[in-house]
Amino acid sequence: MNTSNYIDQYIEKEKQIKANPFLSTRIMAGIQAPGPKKASLWQSMAVAAGLALAVVSGLAVGTMYSERVQNYAALNINDSSMENLNLYYNLSDE
Amino acid sequence: MTDHEIIDNIRSGNTQAFQLLVERHQEMVFRTALGFVHVKEEAEDIAQEVFISVFRSMSQFTGQSEFSTWLYRIVVNTSLNQLRKKKRQEWLQSAGDALTQVFERATDDKNPEQTMLEEERDRAVRRAIDSLSKKQRTALILQKYDELSQREIAEIMQISEGAVEQHLQRARQNLQKKLAPLVG
Numbered sequence: 632m633n634t635s636n637y638i639d640q641y642i643e644k645e646k647q648i649k650a651n652p653f654l655s656t657r658i659m660a661g662i663q664a665p666g667p668k669k670a671s672l673w674q675s676m677a678v679a680a681g682l683a684l685a686v687v688s689g690l691a692v693g694t695m696y697s698e699r700v701q702n703y704a705a706l707n708i709n710d711s712s713m714e715n716l717n718l719y720y721n722l723s724d725e
Numbered sequence: 726m727t728d729h730e731i732i733d734n735i736r737s738g739n740t741q742a743f744q745l746l747v748e749r750h751q752e753m754v755f756r757t758a759l760g761f762v763h764v765k766e767e768a769e770d771i772a773q774e775v776f777i778s779v780f781r782s783m784s785q786f787t788g789q790s791e792f793s794t795w796l797y798r799i800v801v802n803t804s805l806n807q808l809r810k811k812k813r814q815e816w817l818q819s820a821g822d823a824l825t826q827v828f829e830r831a832t833d834d835k836n837p838e839q840t841m842l843e844e845e846r847d848r849a850v851r852r853a854i855d856s857l858s859k860k861q862r863t864a865l866i867l868q869k870y871d872e873l874s875q876r877e878i879a880e881i882m883q884i885s886e887g888a889v890e891q892h893l894q895r896a897r898q899n900l901q902k903k904l905a906p907l908v909g
Contacts, residue, residue: 634904635897641850642869648765650755650772655747657769658776662743 728792735783747776750793753871754800760866761804762811763851775803790880797871797881801863846907853903861896864889 651657670678726734726745734742751772758771778799786795854862860882867878875893879886 634901634907637846637850637904637907638854638900641847644847645759645763646756646870648759650751650765650769654751654755654769654772655744658747658751658773659744661773661777662740662780
């Protein structure tokens with residue numbers, strides 16, 4: 632047997648393979664299903680603008696924070712103005 | 726009803742008329758796709774993709790050529806695109822094929838040695854066809870699977886009849902070279 636015969640035999644075998652009998656039903660179902668929706672140019676631009684605005688706002692809010700420098704004043708503790716706890720001790724004794 | 730009449734019907738809003746077109750040409754589309762991909766399920770997927778694409782681009786069919794010519798072009802292009810995608814997954818495919826062969830062989834009634842020899846021969850033929858250039862492969866498939874004349878093939882591939890003959894000749898020579906070890 633020569634190579635042409637092998638090729639013809641193989642091709643005849645493949646030609647015997649039949650498609651699924653419900654292929655046409657499947658195709659019609661595919662056609663009737665809604666196709667992928669393509670966004671309009673304006674919609675795409677609006678989304679892009681929204682994203683850009685969100686990024687810029689985030690950067691702006693982030694740079695607003697600044698570290699506060701606290702100037703600590705020295706505390707003057709006036710012992711005489713502090714609550715006199717001795718009073719409570721005297722009351723409890725009574 | 727001719728293809729052109731059905732198309733006019735579809736263009737005027739009768740979507741159901743498309744089913745007539747599908748039933749008329751689905752076997753041809755499936756057979757051509759099978760020639761490229763050699764797997765029934767993939768050929769069915771390609772057929773679905775082709776008809777959906779035809780339906781959606783119906784307005785682009787001007788009627789200058791036969792509807793079948795236009796349809797063949799779409800099948801060939803879709804099949805070639807599918808092969809390009811498939812090439813990336815080739816290593817997975819070969820592992821799957823090996824597994825499939827192991828399981829399918831067990832249910833075969835033929836002599837196992839004979840079956841193995843036939844399978845090996847089929848694999849070699851398939852590999853040889855797949856190794857042809859796009860144009861040689863397309864011309865060969867359209868001639869052998871669809872039994873089209875060189876004139877019809879030339880119209881589909883949008884080349885001259887002489888070029889078709891050249892592609893077919895080179896395809897035959899390349900196949901003979903690659904399959905020579907089979908003959909011994």
